[in-house]
Amino acid sequence: MLKPDKGADKIHDFFAKRLSKMFKFTESITWILLKRNVKFWICASIIAIVLSLTLIGPCLTPYRPLDVTTPRLPPLSSGSPFGTDNLGYDVFSATVYGLRVSLMVGLIAAVIATAIGTILGLIAGYKGGLADSIIDGATNILIALPAAFIMIMVGAFYLQMGEAPSALREIRNMAFLGSMIGILMWHWTAKAVRSHVAALKISDYVIVSKLSGNSDLKIILKEIIPNIASYIILVFVIQLANALVTIVTLEFLGIKASDWSLFARVMQWLQMGVLHAHLWWVFLIPGAIIVAFIASLYLIVLSLDEVFNPRLRRV
């Protein structure tokens, strides 16, 4: 029977210390590069500001989005920091409540698209054969299918509209619209995940794992998913940005999940003639916020890519 002696303990301690030092994230090259990456911090703070605006914004304003106050107040007036429109609706409350709806729908769409895409990509890449060709065919059809027109058909006839505002109907509409957009956009994720998995499948450690008798499910969960997790997160962020562009355009065309969907109201404001009344803040402030948010999502992926991918490091 082996007895651990003092020397082995010492060696063990030494390596444990070394290991803990090695894996301390704040000293890794990734962290140093990340810390230096100004772009990342600007984008992260914009995302944080917009998110906190949607979360705590409703507590900061006394008005609900459909309350009428003094008309034509310029921005930065007391009570309505973003001003009011020509009928007296407060732009700040319209923005925070409206952004909630848009971001929620975008989030649902991105989660669903990423989930379906990852699962189908894993199946196609790992199983190959018939499953691969079926999923590949479905992706090819989805790519060539002009999904926006289907979204318009569904949005125009399947969203429930009623006279009285109702929270339940809104939540159902948001979930419905979000999942519809998600179902029509998963193919990007599936294609990307499939190629990664197909490359990982023939790597040595997966083969070793297979030879040691692990089930397919265990290999996927233990060996493959940890390797593509960071990549999936990046894809998720891009999906979120794309979904937001889509939902904002749909809202503008009149496909809205809620009565106060932000850009459906921007369209109403336009039809009421805010352009010719020179009320620029009514469309410019909500627009600038959503553009800043979406641009930050794209740029944050880019800056993370620069940190993690040595080929793109331009030092």
Next chain:
Amino acid sequence: MSLKIYLAKRAIVYFIVFVVSITIVWFLARFAPGDPALTALMRFMMAPGVRYTEEQIAIFKQRAIEMLGLNLPIHEQYILFWRNLLTGDWGYSTYFSAPVIEKLIEVASYDLLLIAPAILVSWFLGNWMGAIAARQKTADRILMPIIYILTATPYFLFGLVMVYIFGVVYNVFKPTITTIDITGIFHNPNPETLANFLRAYTLPFISLVLVSMGGWASGMRTLMIYELESNYAKYMEALGFSSRRISSYAFRYAINPQISGLGIQLGTVIIAGLALSSIFNYPGAGIALIYAINYRDIFLIQGIAIFYTLMVIAANFIIDLFYILMDPRLRLGFMG
């Protein structure tokens, strides 16, 4: 893979896409809650303001059901839909009080006039800009934020800013376009109609070009950076080729995904173009679509969905043909 097999394969994919998307549209319209087609037709048959008895309404409903073929078994309804589609009977728009197909041909020709040149110009400009950004670090510093903000901007928002600045504040261009502004130049070409046309056409065109340019430029930038870091580019650099020469080779590789990307992005660009042109009141399908959605004009929405889907599929096939010309692997596979 020989060229013929490639073409046949693509044709089959597009045929499937065509059938699938038309079927989805039919399915969505047929099973929409509240039977919008029936409601629309009954509203059209009954004179407004007249009070009808219950029996009369029932008779109208019966007639409407027979006209739409809703009493037939479901597979015959589907066949009837296809027959109507192929014979040009696309229903009647309640908003415009006109047959859908006539209205569609009218709005689609306006949209082609705006969107087709805008897509081509933005594709060329975007790729050129992306290549420059990838090649020169100083240009990249300035260009990259612009490119990414343009990509992130929803088209209609950019159009709004443009129309506010150049249309309303400085009255350089027309903030609201009328049909006469666009058609005048074709009926009666003279300097005055040309000036009118340019005052109306420039803003929507520039907005569309600038925003979609951002997407192409960001894609091209990434592709070019990858190509310039690859082994063959490093080897050429070591052999002493000029950076201009290396970039021209890298560009040749990087352009192929951009061509297929053109086909993929087409549907999105078209729908965004519709939203954008509605801001300027451009006489295309955009403004018609907004009214159709608000007034639940089912035949018009269905018609726009089908017609523009067909346009996208046709354009995709043309792009595929162009891709064969561009990609030597496919071309040489045919020749050798």
